[in-house]
Amino acid sequence: MAHWEFPGSDPIDVFVDLPAGRVAVAAEPVDVTTVELSASSFGWGQRPAPEAQVRFGDGRLEVIGPRRSGLWRGHVGLDLAIKVPAGSRCAVRTASADVICTGDVADLDAHTASGDVTAGTVTGTVDATTASGDVRLDETGAEAHLRTAGGDVRLARAGGDIEVRTASGGVTIGSAAASVTAATASGDVRIASVAAGHIQVTTTSGDVTVGVAAGVGVYLDLASVTGSTVSQLDETQASDDVQLEVVCRAVSGDIKIARAQGADSPVRRSFPALETVDTPKTPPPAS
Numbered sequence: 001m002a003h004w005e006f007p008g009s010d011p012i013d014v015f016v017d018l019p020a021g022r023v024a025v026a027a028e029p030v031d032v033t034t035v036e037l038s039a040s041s042f043g044w045g046q047r048p049a050p051e052a053q054v055r056f057g058d059g060r061l062e063v064i065g066p067r068r069s070g071l072w073r074g075h076v077g078l079d080l081a082i083k084v085p086a087g088s089r090c091a092v093r094t095a096s097a098d099v100i101c102t103g104d105v106a107d108l109d110a111h112t113a114s115g116d117v118t119a120g121t122v123t124g125t126v127d128a129t130t131a132s133g134d135v136r137l138d139e140t141g142a143e144a145h146l147r148t149a150g151g152d153v154r155l156a157r158a159g160g161d162i163e164v165r166t167a168s169g170g171v172t173i174g175s176a177a178a179s180v181t182a183a184t185a186s187g188d189v190r191i192a193s194v195a196a197g198h199i200q201v202t203t204t205s206g207d208v209t210v211g212v213a214a215g216v217g218v219y220l221d222l223a224s225v226t227g228s229t230v231s232q233l234d235e236t237q238a239s240d241d242v243q244l245e246v247v248c249r250a251v252s253g254d255i256k257i258a259r260a261q262g263a264d265s266p267v268r269r270s271f272p273a274l275e276t277v278d279t280p281k282t283p284p285p286a287s
Contacts, residue, residue, distance in 0.1 A: 001038040006056040008033060011087035011106060018052075018065040020096040021078040027086050027103035033061060036081040052078065089124070098133070116151070125160075134169075152187070161197070170206070188253075193260035199246040207253045210246055211260030217242045220257055224250040231257040 009031040016023055035054055053064040065078055078097075084090075086104040098115040101108055107124040110117045116133040119126070126144040128135045134151040137144070142160040146153050149167045156174040163181045164171050170187040173180065179197035182189050188206045191199065195213035212218050212233060219242050222229040227250050248255045 001036055002052075002054075003037075004035040004054050004056075006033040006035075006061065007031065008059075009085050010059065011085050011089070013060045014063075014082060014084060014088060014090045015060065016063045016065075016080065016082075016090075016092045016094070018063065018078055018080055018092070018094050018097050020094070021065075022080065022098050022100070023092055023094065024079075024081045024100045025090050025092075025102070025105070026081075026083045027088050027090075027101070027105045028083060029086050030083055031085070032083075033085070034081075034083045035061070035063060037063070038079045039077065087123075194244060194246075196243045197245075199244070199248075201246075201248045203249075203253050204251045205253055206250070208248050208250060208255045209258060210248070210256075211258045212244065212246070213260045216244050218244040218246060221245070221247040222255050222257070223248070224253060224255050226252045227254040229255045232259055233257060 012033060014025060033056070037052055052066055053062070055062045061084070063080060087106045089107040090101060090105055091109040092099050092111070094112045094115060096114045097112060099110045099112060099117045101119040103120060105119060105122045108119055108122045109127045111129045112133055113130070114132045115130060116136070117128045117130055118136045120138045122137065122139070123141040125142045126137065126140050126146070129147045130151055131148070132150045133148065135146050135148055135153045137155045139157040140155065140159055144158065144160065144162050146164045148169050150169055152169045153164050153166060154172045155162065158173055158176040158178065158180070161179045162173065162176060166184040166187050168186045169184065171182050171184060171189045173191045175193040176191060177195065179199065180191060180194065181200045183202045184206050185203070186205045187203070189201050189203060190209045192211045193213050194210060195216050199210060201208050201210070218233070220231060246257065
C-alpha cells in the first residue's frame with residue numbers, strides 16, 4: 001500500500017480520475033491530508049498496485065490512476081482512501097469504481113459508469129451521474145443534479161432545489177425544503193414530505209406518491225392517461241396562500257397525493273381532463 005501525507009487544515013479541492021476499484025473520501029476536522037492507495041481484488045488480486053500520479057499544490061489534490069495499454073488494455077482496479085479537512089470539495093471521474101464520501105463535504109461532482117455514488121452531508125452543490133449504479137445521499141444543502149439510467153436514487157433530506165432523471169431506476173426523497181424536478185421512464189417516484197416550491201414529476205409507467213407537509217397551501221395539477229389520480233388532502237379549506245405547487249404527469253402510472261406527518265393541508269386542485277392532454281384538435285370541416 002502506498003501512502004502520502006500533506007500538512008494543512010484548510011479545505012482543499014480533490015480531483016480523482018480512477019478507472020476502476022473504489023474511491024473513499026472522508027472530510028473531517030484534520031490538519032493533515034492523507035492518501036492511501038492499494039490494489040483491489042478487481043483485476044489485480046494480491047499483486048502490487050501499479051503506480052498512480054499523486055500531486056498536491058495550491059490547495060488542490062490530484063490522484064490519477066493508471067490504465068493498461070496494448071494487448072492488456074482495460075481498467076486497473078485500485079482502492080483509494082483519502083482523508084481531507086472538513087469543507088473540502090470533491091470531483092471524481094471513473095469507469096466502474098464506487099464513490100463513497102463521508103463527513104462534511106462542501107461540493108461533490110461524481111461521474112461513474114457502473115459504480116455507485118454514496119455520500120453523507122454535502123453542504124454545497126451535488127452533481128452525480130451514473131449509468132447502472134445507484135445514487136444515495138443523506139443530506140444536501142444546495143442544488144443537486146442526480147442522473148442514472150438503471151440505478152435508483154435515494155435522498156434523505158434535500159435542502160436546495162433537486163433535479164433527478166432516471167430511465168428505469170426509482171426515485172425516493174425523504175424531505176424536500178425547495179423545488180423538485182423528477183423525470184423517469186419506468187421507475188416509481190416517492191417524495192415523503194414537501195412544504196414549499198414547485199414539484200414537477202414526469203413518468204411513463206412508474207407510480208408517483210407525493211406527501212404534503214401540515215398546514216401548507218398547495219395547488220395540484222395531476223394527470224395520468226390510463227392510471228389513477230388520487231388526493232388524500234382536505235379540499236374544504238381553500239387557501240389563498242399557496243406555498244406549494246405540485247404538477248404530475250404519467251401515461252400508465254398511478255398518482256397519489258398524501259398527507260405527510262399525518263396532517264391535512266389546504267389544497268387547490270386541477271385535474272386536466274384526460275382527453276385534453278396532448279390530444280391534437282381536429283379542425284372543423286370546411287363549409
